Amino acid sequence: MNKEHFEKHSNEIETGLNEEELIYKENILDHYKHPHNKGKIKHNASCRELNPICGDEITAFLEIENEKIENISFEGHGCAISQAGISILTDEIKGKDVKEIKKMKSEDIYKLLGIPISVNRIKCALLSLKATQGAIKNYETRNN
Amino acid sequence: MNQNDFPILKQKVNGKRLIYLDNAATSQKPTSVINAISEYYETINSNTHRGTHTLATKATDAFEKTRELVAKFINSDTEEIVFTKGTTESLNLIAHGLKNTLKKGDEIILTSMEHHSNIVPWQTIAKETGAVIRYIPLSDKHELEFVGLNKILGPRTKIVSITHMSNVLGTINPVETLARMAHKVGALFIIDAAQSVPHQKIDVKKLNCDFLAFSAHKMMGPTGVGVLYGKKQLLEKLEPLNYGGHMIKEVTFEKSSWNDVPYKFEGGTQNISGVIAFGKAIDYINKIGINNIQKHCNEITQYALSKLKEIKQVKVLGPKERGPAVSFHIEGMHSHDVSELLDREGVAVRGGHHCAMPLMKVLNISGCSRASFYLYNTKEDVDIFIEALNKAIKVFKL
Numbered sequence: 260m261n262k263e264h265f266e267k268h269s270n271e272i273e274t275g276l277n278e279e280e281l282i283y284k285e286n287i288l289d290h291y292k293h294p295h296n297k298g299k300i301k302h303n304a305s306c307r308e309l310n311p312i313c314g315d316e317i318t319a320f321l322e323i324e325n326e327k328i329e330n331i332s333f334e335g336h337g338c339a340i341s342q343a344g345i346s347i348l349t350d351e352i353k354g355k356d357v358k359e360i361k362k363m364k365s366e367d368i369y370k371l372l373g374i375p376i377s378v379n380r381i382k383c384a385l386l387s388l389k390a391t392q393g394a395i396k397n398y399e400t401r402n403n
Numbered sequence: 404m405n406q407n408d409f410p411i412l413k414q415k416v417n418g419k420r421l422i423y424l425d426n427a428a429t430s431q432k433p434t435s436v437i438n439a440i441s442e443y444y445e446t447i448n449s450n451t452h453r454g455t456h457t458l459a460t461k462a463t464d465a466f467e468k469t470r471e472l473v474a475k476f477i478n479s480d481t482e483e484i485v486f487t488k489g490t491t492e493s494l495n496l497i498a499h500g501l502k503n504t505l506k507k508g509d510e511i512i513l514t515s516m517e518h519h520s521n522i523v524p525w526q527t528i529a530k531e532t533g534a535v536i537r538y539i540p541l542s543d544k545h546e547l548e549f550v551g552l553n554k555i556l557g558p559r560t561k562i563v564s565i566t567h568m569s570n571v572l573g574t575i576n577p578v579e580t581l582a583r584m585a586h587k588v589g590a591l592f593i594i595d596a597a598q599s600v601p602h603q604k605i606d607v608k609k610l611n612c613d614f615l616a617f618s619a620h621k622m623m624g625p626t627g628v629g630v631l632y633g634k635k636q637l638l639e640k641l642e643p644l645n646y647g648g649h650m651i652k653e654v655t656f657e658k659s660s661w662n663d664v665p666y667k668f669e670g671g672t673q674n675i676s677g678v679i680a681f682g683k684a685i686d687y688i689n690k691i692g693i694n695n696i697q698k699h700c701n702e703i704t705q706y707a708l709s710k711l712k713e714i715k716q717v718k719v720l721g722p723k724e725r726g727p728a729v730s731f732h733i734e735g736m737h738s739h740d741v742s743e744l745l746d747r748e749g750v751a752v753r754g755g756h757h758c759a760m761p762l763m764k765v766l767n768i769s770g771c772s773r774a775s776f777y778l779y780n781t782k783e784d785v786d787i788f789i790e791a792l793n794k795a796i797k798v799f800k801l
Binding site: 282283288313315316336338379380 | 743754798800
């Protein structure tokens with residue numbers, strides 16, 4: 260049994276949750292506790308989004324240049340799913356084409372998170388995409 | 404206490420016995436209430452106050468019987484009870500009805516611990532009339548700050564509208580004293596009693612409030628039924644919110660005149676089965692005794708508080724002496740994650756801002772978790788809840 264496999268199973272024993280149920284995977288909790296790209300950066304696009312059900316909040320800051328996401332960061336607070344979600348998404352899309360980001364759908368986010376998303380967590384999971392795409396929309400409205 | 408009367412509590416959730424601790428959101432219903440709804444549709448379904456046929460008479464009688472039960476329950480006169488959709492509609496009805504009594508610079512006094520339903524209607528009419536809203540702040544003990552209250556209440560105060568029991572902090576506000584203070588400056592005194600009516604004896608004559616709002620569904624009745632109590636002479640002056648059938652005395656092509664109180668507020672076909680079933684909920688409470696319910700819930704609440712105190716990661720909000728709602732906060736773990744993990748153990752608690760976003764701001768948190776109790780909860784329920792909470796904390800490695 261390799262180390263990773265062992266850890267997965269020890270977690271299961273400790274928490275009584277099996278792997279499918281374990282939405283609080285190591286990866287998610289890591290991003291939640293130590294978020295990447297958190298804090299305000301120099302930006303030319305931003306968007307604040309709220310999840311009124313539980314008070315999750317994300318503001319995405321984007322520096323867009325030549326149709327590319329040159330830099331991206333966020334500020335916010337909320338549950339592990341919403342905050343890990345934006346942390347993972349900012350890692351993923353840095354340097355990518357704006358066009359590509361605009362095409363992203365909910366399934367892409369679920370894939371990035373790599374955990375089962377139940378119906379009452381959809382809003383939490385998609386808040387990151389909403390804020391990011393909202394910032395792009397704000398940028399385009401202003402510049403067109 | 405009487406868990407067997409509640410069919411929903413017999414089920415399993417995620418393979419575990421359901422431990423329902425979200426009673427401040429809505430309570431579960433005993434069999435007598437559930438059966439009353441189907442019985443109504445099977446035997447006397449017809450529109451109230453309209454026809455003279457047998458079914459219409461029976462339905463009207465049953466509907467009006469609940470009005471009498473409610474009146475007796477809170478010690479009011481029968482015609483002072485208006486049926487609404489719930490506390491929110493009751494408060495909207497009052498705010499809408501009082502709008503034409505307000506002018507620019509008049510003041511509406513609320514508190515920092517109000518539910519959105521006792522903030523938003525007032526903000527809306529304040530905007531329309533130029534009235535100003537002022538909030539009574541929170542003390543360090545999470546009670547109302549009485550120091551400086553004489554500077555908030557004054558000759559400009561026209562309306563004081565306050566929650567009896569905070570849905571987040573469990574704080575029970577001294578409404579009798581506040582009513583006296585409000586009346587002294589000539590203001591109307593309104594109580595949002597959604598959380599208190601299910602748990603303690605309410606006597607509107609003793610409290611001397613002008614209006615009082617509550618919901619059936621938090622006291623074992625069905626959803627979609629609420630009550631607005633108002634002093635009769637005030638209800639007579641209040642503008643209705645819903646215009647239409649049954650709320651009128653006479654309609655011509657040019658104008659209409661309103662029906663008598665309380666009917667002028669009950670435009671359109673009412674939630675007849677719901678109101679009748681609500682009567683069964685009051686019967687159920689009366690059978691056990693509201694004071695016994697209060698005593699039981701207080702015992703469970705104090706037990707939960709003592710158990711939560713033993714978990715070092717948990718910070719409990721609100722005062723020690725309180726109603727049966729216990730909110731808490733865990734640093735490093737959002738309330739949404741707490742409720743998801745507890746749900747896997749069959750424990751239903753509420754997470755989020757509890758429709759009290761301004762209060763969350765005062766407390767400097769984005770949300771919190773809340774366990775709230777009712778007559779069917781036991782100390783064993785609390786033990787299972789605490790065990791599940793410890794397990795959740797372990798998942799987050801706090």
